Amino acid sequence: MAPLTCFxxxxxxxxLETELNSDIAYRIGRAFGEVMGATRVVLGRDVRPSSVTLANAVxxxxxxxxxxxxxxxxxxTEETYFATTHLDACGGICVTASHNPMDYNGMKMVKRGSAPIGQADGMAAIKSLAESGDFAPARPGGQIMDASATRAAYVAKLMEFVDLAALKPMKLLVNAGHGAAGPSFDALATALDATGAPLEIIRIHHAPDGSFPAxxxxxxxxxxxxxTAGPVVAHGADMGVAWDGDFDRCFFFDHEGGFVPGEYVVALLAEAFLAKEPGQKIVHDPRVVWATQDRVTALGGQAIQSKCGHSFIKQVMRDTGAVYGGEMSAHHYFRDFMACDSGxxxxxxxxxxxxxxxxxLKDLLTNLRAAYPSSGEVNFRVDDQAAVIQAIEARYAPLxxxxxxxDGLSLSFADWRFNLRASNTEPLLRLNIEARGKPxxxxxxxxxxRGLIGA
Incomplete structure (x- = not known):
């Protein structure tokens, strides 16, 4: 059979259809079961119409x-991660295209214990077997069971992360983007309300709708x-939260509708954990680091750098026992959530x-923004990534x-630094620049x- 380019x-x-269809999804499910030696596998899916068809095939x-x-x-996706461990399954698959275009879909997979599956410990073998179709004879005993009731246990797990007695009255606006977040959030909101949590919640674009009208x-x-920003202001909300399609990433807006860049979210969440558990390890990615490193050090924690990407962050989390890990791309990982990401x-x-x-939230950010201004991630589409990185290195490395x-090239100077790296998923160079107090x-x-890259 032809090589599978969806891996x-x-x-x-x-x-869809050319790289991923029902036949390919069936073969991936069959190969996953055989390669992982699985007897029980969790299966979830996002809101896209194609996800129903693909999940049925898997x-x-x-x-x-x-x-x-x-x-x-x-x-x-995080419910698949949770259920894999909670139900003691051999692995989990979530059929999701997250924020990809409408004509795409995909899958996120984990093995026992909700650990990521790398090339060496399963992914390459699953791909090879799905490509060849050389499956063992069908085994008896396979069945499909409704496990949707697991959401109650998932919500109970989420509630362990918040001290309900500390909560003050707040008006919260949430934007599910018509993705999978709506029903899961509603279950969480019901649990919060049952405890008397003083939250007023405004929902927008909330109902799941795979046509994504917004x-x-x-x-x-x-x-x-x-x-999200406009409705936050219009409703007088104290904070806004928006999710992507499978809600493994969340994004914050202050009461004036200001978007909160991811590196400052990492620094603030690090503070939230270190206030409860002093001395803990915090993992961060290498793109924009000074706000997190300085805040963690000042609070008596230990900052640990990891390569970008969920498989790398999760492994460092597991290896070091870090309580929290964050990426500026809005992925946040938690030791007590199987070292997995949650939105x-x-x-x-x-x-x-x-x-x-x-x-x-704006006040919490004021000092961070002033002390650590950054460019945000700037992407360049170039023909020869290696040549561009080499030219940048030749210009700046001697200084x-x-x-x-x-992970890519990071160079630090007296009052500024940068990270330049090739994307893991797209033909792009990604540049991040930060400074100390000097926008x-x-x-x-x-x-x-920009002039040197010339893109």
Whole structure:
């Protein structure tokens, strides 16, 4: 059979019909069951119409491999992660395209214990077997069971992350983007309300709708942020939260509708954990680091750098026992959530942090923004990525005070630093610049490097 191009480094993504269809989904499910030696596998799916068809095909493939499929139905990726461990399953698959275009879909997969599956410990073998179709004879005993009731236990787990007694009255606006977040959030909101949590909640774009009438939910894009920012101001909300399609990422807006860049969220969530557990380890990615590193050090914690990407962050979390890990791309990972990412836990932690500090989210950010201005991630489409990185290195490396090649090229100077790296998923170079208290330095160096890159 033809090679399967939908297999990526640590998940599956492809264009519908040409790269991913029901036949391929069946083969992936069948191969997953065989390679993982699975007897029980959790299966979830997002809101896209194609996800129903693909999930049914995966379920049939797993069932033909003799696997009991624990079907969550419509759910978030993090619910698959949770259920895999909670139900003691051999692995989990969530059929989701997250924030990809409408003509795409994909799958996120984990093994026992909700650990990521790398190339060496299963992904390459699953791909090879799905490509060849050389399956063992169908095994008896496979079945599909409704496991949607697991959501109650998932919500109970989320509630463990917040000190309900600390919460102060707050008006919260949430934007589910018509993705999978709505029903899961409603279950969480019901549990919070039952405890008397003093939250007034405004819901927008809430009902799941795979046609995405408000656009594909990706709040990281500048053009999508007014969808949340405007209603926050209009409703007089204290804070806004928006999710992507499978809600493994969440994004914050202050009471004036200001979007909160991801690096400052990481620093604030690090503070939230270190206030409760002093001395803990905090994992961060290498793109924009000074706000997190300095805040963690000042609070007596230990900052640990990891390469970008969920499989790397999760492994560092497991290896070090870090209580929390964050990426500026809005992925947040938690030791007590199987070292997996969640888009609901950060919301709870931010609500509690604002309550404890007695300040607005904007006020919490004022000093961080002033002390650590940054460019945000700037993407360049270039023909020869290696040549561009080499040219940047030749220009700046002789002047640098510190150099780091853990993930791309990071060079640090007296009052500014940058990270330049090739994307893991797209033909792009990604540049991040930060400075110490000098926004003009960020602007100067960004203009300078734009000229050198010439894209």
């Amino acid at each position: 990526k480094a640590y998940d599956i993504r492809g264009r 379920a049939q493939g797993l069932s033909d491999a003799g696997v009991t499929v624990l079907d969550l139905g419509l759910s978030g 656009g594909i939910p990706n709040p990281l894009l500048d053009e999508n942020q007014p969808l 609901m836990i950060p919301m709870l932690l931010m609500i509690e942090l604002i309550s404890r500090r007695g300040q607005s 640098a005070l510190a150099r780091d090649e853990a 003009e330095r960020v602007a100067e160096k960004l203009a300078e490097m």
